[in-house]
Structure formats: structure tokens, C-alpha cells
């Protein structure tokens with residue numbers, strides 16, 4: 001074969017060899033050790049443990065009511081029953097284990113409630129699942145929690 005054919009061939013072979021070498025060096029040793037199938041195999045085996053160790057931020061209502069039973073009972077039979085405590089109080093991670101157990105957020109602002117209750121004029125209010133009020137009309141100068149109980153907003157109990 002002539003040189004002008006051989007030379008690019010060598011370059012191509014060297015290029016492929018380089019890719020294989022780089023792959024050998026950078027692909028972790030526990031990648032794809034679970035068999036041949038590409039569907040369930042293209043991950044590092046150690047990644048499973050890494051996700052198990054990932055600290056969870058939200059604990060869920062069942063954890064909160066272990067200590068705050070009274071609040072749990074109140075919320076449970078109220079129109080707010082489906083809302084998670086942490087939806088309003090923020091993630092419970094590290095609470096109450098930290099030095100200061102009162103780290104949970106208590107947001108009494110109107111904005112806290114308006115996230116869900118601001119009337120959206122473009123929805124069909126007769127079908128809306130969450131009753132909406134007009135923030136510019138409904139008792140403008142007071143915080144909502146001065147009149148409504150966040151853990152039991154039932155209008156009958158006001």
C-alpha cells in the first residue's frame with residue numbers, strides 16, 4: 001500500500017486506541033458490573049448506596065405528630081387535612097435534634113396563605129377546590145391568622 005493510504009490509517013488506529021485508553025482510565029471500576037443488559041446496567045453500583053445516604057429534607061406529617069399530637073389531631077379533622085405540616089413550616093430536617101429546637105419556620109404573613117387562596121379570576125370558581133379570596137378586598141389590614149386558625153380554618157368554628 002502507498003504511504004498516503006497507510007498514514008491516515010495509523011492516525012485512525014491511534015485515535016481509537018487513545019479513546020479506549022481514556023475510557024479505561026476515567027470509567028469507574030464499578031460501572032456496569034450488574035450484567036450485560038444496557039437497560040439496567042449503565043450506572044455505578046456504589047451510586048445506589050450514595051442515594052440511600054442522601055439526607056432527606058422533608059419528614060412527612062406522621063413524624064411531626066409523634067411530638068405535636070395536638071396539632072395533628074386538629075389538622076386531621078379540618079379542611080386543611082390534606083396539607084403537609086412542612087408545606088407551611090418548611091423542611092423538618094434536623095428538627096428538633098439541633099441545639100435550638102425552635103428552628104421551624106412560623107410564617108404568619110398573608111403571603112403564606114395567599115399562595116393557595118389568592119383568587120384566580122381565570123378559573124371557574126364554582127369548580128375550584130380551594131376557596132379563593134381577593135387579597136385587595138378581604139380584610140386587607142390584618143394577617144389572616146388573626147381571624148383564621150391555620151390548623152383548623154373551618155369557617156363554622158370561627
Ligand code: HEC
Pocket residue numbers: 059060061063064065066067068085086089091092093095096101102104105106
Ligand atoms: C422528637 C419530637 C419532635 C418532632 C418529631 C417534631 N417536633 Fe416540632 N418541636 C419539638 C420541640 C421539643 C419543640 C420546641 C418546644 C415547643 O415549642 O413545643 C418544637 C417546636 C416546633 C415549632 C415551633 C413552636 C414554637 O412555638 O415556636 C414548630 C412550628 C414545629 N415544632 C413544627 C414541627 C413540624 C412541622 C414537625 C415535622 C416535620 C415537627 N415539629 C417534628 C419536638 C418535635
Ligand code: HEC
Pocket residue numbers: 061064065068071072075080083084085086087088089106107108112145146150151
Ligand atoms: C396552612 C399552613 C399550616 C399548616 C398545614 C400547619 N401549620 Fe402549624 N402553624 C401555621 C401558622 C401560620 C402558625 C402560627 C399561628 C398563629 O400564630 O396564630 C403555626 C403554628 C404552629 C406551632 C406553634 C404555635 C402554636 O400555635 O402552638 C406549631 C407547634 C405548629 N404550627 C405545628 C404544626 C404541625 C405539627 C403541623 C402538621 C400536623 C402544622 N403545624 C401544620 C401554619 C400551618
Ligand code: HEC
Pocket residue numbers: 079080083087088112113114115116117129130131144145148149150153154155156
Ligand atoms: C397548600 C395550600 C394551602 C395553604 C398554604 C393554605 N390553605 Fe387554606 N385551604 C386549602 C385547602 C385545600 C382548603 C380546603 C378546600 C376544601 O376542601 O373545601 C382550604 C380551606 C381554607 C378555608 C375555608 C374553610 C371552610 O370552612 O370552608 C380557610 C378559611 C382557609 N383555608 C384559610 C387559610 C389560611 C388562613 C391560611 C394561611 C395560614 C391557609 N388557608 C393556607 C389550601 C391551603
Ligand code: HEC
Pocket residue numbers: 110113114117131132133135138139142143144145146147148155158
Ligand atoms: C378580620 C378577620 C379576617 C381576616 C384578617 C381574614 N379573614 Fe378570611 N374570612 C373571615 C370571615 C369572617 C370569613 C367568612 C365570611 C366571608 O366569607 O367573608 C372569611 C372567609 C374566608 C374564606 C372562605 C371564602 C369562601 O368563599 O368560602 C377564605 C378562603 C379566607 N377567608 C381566607 C383568608 C385569607 C387567605 C386571609 C389573609 C390573606 C384572610 N382570610 C384574612 C375573616 C377574616
